[in-house]
Amino acid sequence: MQTAEVVLGVLRERGRQGLPCEQLYRQMFNKDLYLLAYGNIYSNSGAMTPGASEETADGMSEEKIKQIVEAMRCERYRFAPARRTYIPKKNGKLRPLGLPSWSDKLVGEVVRLLLEAYYEPGFSDLSHGFRKRRGCHTALRKIHDTWTGTVWFIEGDICAPRGALTYSPLSGHGMEGVFCGSNVLPESVRCREQ
Secondary structure, eight states: OOOHHHHHHHHHHHHHHTOOOOSGGGGGGOHHHHHHHHHHHTTSGGGGSOOSSSOOGGGOOHHHHHHHHHHHHTTOOOOOOOEEEEEEOTTSOEEEEEEOOHHHHHHHHHHHHHHHHHHGGGSOTTOOTTOTTOSHHHHHHHHHHHOTTOOOOOOOOOOOTTOBOOOGGGTTTTOTTOOTTOTTSOGGGSOBOO
16 A cells, blocks of 8 residues: 555646546545544544544544445445534524534545645635635735735625625626625625525
8 A cells, every 4th residue: 555645646746737536435445544634633623522423533543544444445434424513603693513423524534635635736826715825814915916006905705605686786886796795885785685
């Protein structure tokens, strides 16, 4: 079995060249990938939070990884239902949060490692969301360095998934793409729950 670094390096190169990604599921049998995944997620604050089962990071062992790999090899591994809990938001409402079992977190991290290695080389350099070593600060730095003639920006928020925007009052005023929730929009064009 190849090391995790070799597997991920080969996937990165295939992604960079635009070659097809075949037999990816076979990589789910590689114990090194699970050890790397464990190293990535064991120190998260949620690692000790039990999901649907009482399993947590400190109950993980090489024997448990072997059991997961064997279940993958025999196509018997099944994700357990996540435990649903609700956490408070700043506005007083509650946001649903699913807490998967530790094994499911580990398998999910292995899948993330494999897919990220293949697809990351093809992502735009202008994309900053949910990427390793990128985020709002790198996006702001890019804006600062690139858009030197910009005087002002309109900030907005994307509303709830079922929100709707009426564009007609904005048509022809150069503000067709402004997101709802911004204080600059009149009440008639803010998001409405359907």
